[in-house]
Amino acid sequence: MLTDKGAIRVNSPYDKKMYVRINLKNIISSSVCLLIGVGGLIASIVFGAISGEWDGFIIGGCAIITALSVFLLTVVLVSIKKGVGLNKRAQADMFLEYMHVSEYSGDEKVSEERVYYNSLLKSVETKEYFLAYINKIIAHPIFKADLTKEEINTVRKLLNLEQNDDGEVPVGSGKGAVMLSDDENLREIIISPNKKTYESAGDSEEQ
Numbered sequence: 001m002l003t004d005k006g007a008i009r010v011n012s013p014y015d016k017k018m019y020v021r022i023n024l025k026n027i028i029s030s031s032v033c034l035l036i037g038v039g040g041l042i043a044s045i046v047f048g049a050i051s052g053e054w055d056g057f058i059i060g061g062c063a064i065i066t067a068l069s070v071f072l073l074t075v076v077l078v079s080i081k082k083g084v085g086l087n088k089r090a091q092a093d094m095f096l097e098y099m100h101v102s103e104y105s106g107d108e109k110v111s112e113e114r115v116y117y118n119s120l121l122k123s124v125e126t127k128e129y130f131l132a133y134i135n136k137i138i139a140h141p142i143f144k145a146d147l148t149k150e151e152i153n154t155v156r157k158l159l160n161l162e163q164n165d166d167g168e169v170p171v172g173s174g175k176g177a178v179m180l181s182d183d184e185n186l187r188e189i190i191i192s193p194n195k196k197t198y199e200s201a202g203d204s205e206e207q
Helices: 016-022 024-051 056-085 149-158 184-190
Strands: 008-013 088-094 098-105 108-116 122-125 129-133 139-143 197-200 203-206
Touching: 008 139, 008 149, 016 024, 016 056, 016 129, 016 139, 024 056, 088 139, 088 149
Parallel strands: none
Antiparallel strands: 008 088, 088 098, 098 108, 122 129, 129 139, 197 203
């Protein structure tokens, strides 16, 4: 939806799918290390049983890798479960050069910040979300379900997501964002049709 200041407003629930997507790299890396550790342990034990020669250094190393992997994976999964239980959501008002993000726990606002698109580390699109990463760990979700097709295309431009030759955005692809304050087509899309105003970096202009 468009606000009276000409911004696209998006309410994004912090659900389980979103938490899993944000922590996906940690889940995958921990799982891979766990498989390596367990596989190494099994191979070392089988080799020792067959040959009668036991390499305590390799077995100990694999045991440490396994234990650390289990610990890290448990931390990630517990944090996801805890996060879902907080009933959090984010509200993003997306202007031409930045978005104003407010986070709520229930009905209580717990934080807010202004994020400039050109300061983002990267942007990613999934089937359900846009994810705007401000660093390697923290990403602001932008839920796509309540957006119109035109608003989704506008958000893609704001986040500078890549398009292929057919104008479609490959799901999961993205790159660092840039300023779009001079994009006239974008300006016409994001302007409120009622008041004909938009806000850029804290300033407003009348059309």
